[in-house]
Amino acid sequence: MSIPTAASQLLETEEARKEGILAADTTLAIALSRVGGGADNERIVAGTLRELLDHPVENYGDPLHSLVIVGRRLHHLExxxxxxxxxxxxxxxxxxxxxxxxxLE
Known part of the structure; x- marks a missing residue:
């Protein structure tokens, strides 16, 4: 599954359930592909779910893809x-x- 597909499905599920867990413009996530596969292959892209959804799919590189949703507790070093x-x-x-x-200060 591609990163845009994963982001889209998460947002569609949130829209259907209306649980207030995820929001397109205020939920941070990190997309990863081919991590450990060498600098020419791996990709790391961070953004809101909307940014990841709208980002060109070719910028994520070849599968396998992973999508990490940032939890409620976030450290400034992260x-x-x-x-x-x-x-x-x-x-x-x-x-x-x-x-x-x-x-962040």
Missing amino acids: VDFAEAFAINPTTWRSVAKDVYKCS
């Missing part, structure tokens, strides 16, 4: 590390700070 792989670093940091209440 924010800093993943920011290097963020589709939009400004959005990544602002969601981490404003939604996840991560102290």
Whole structure:
């Protein structure tokens, strides 16, 4: 399954269930493919579920793909590390700070 497909299915499930667990613009996630397969093969992409859904599928590289949903507790070092792989670093940091209440100072 591709990253956009996974993000889409998660958001569709949330829409159907309306449990308030995931939100397209305020849930952070990290997409991984071919990690450990060498620098030419592996990809790491971070962003909101909407950004990952809208990001060109070819930028995720070849399968196998994994999608990590960021939990409610987020450490500032995790924010800093993943920011290097963020589709939009400004959005990544602002969601981490404003939604996840991560102290970034």
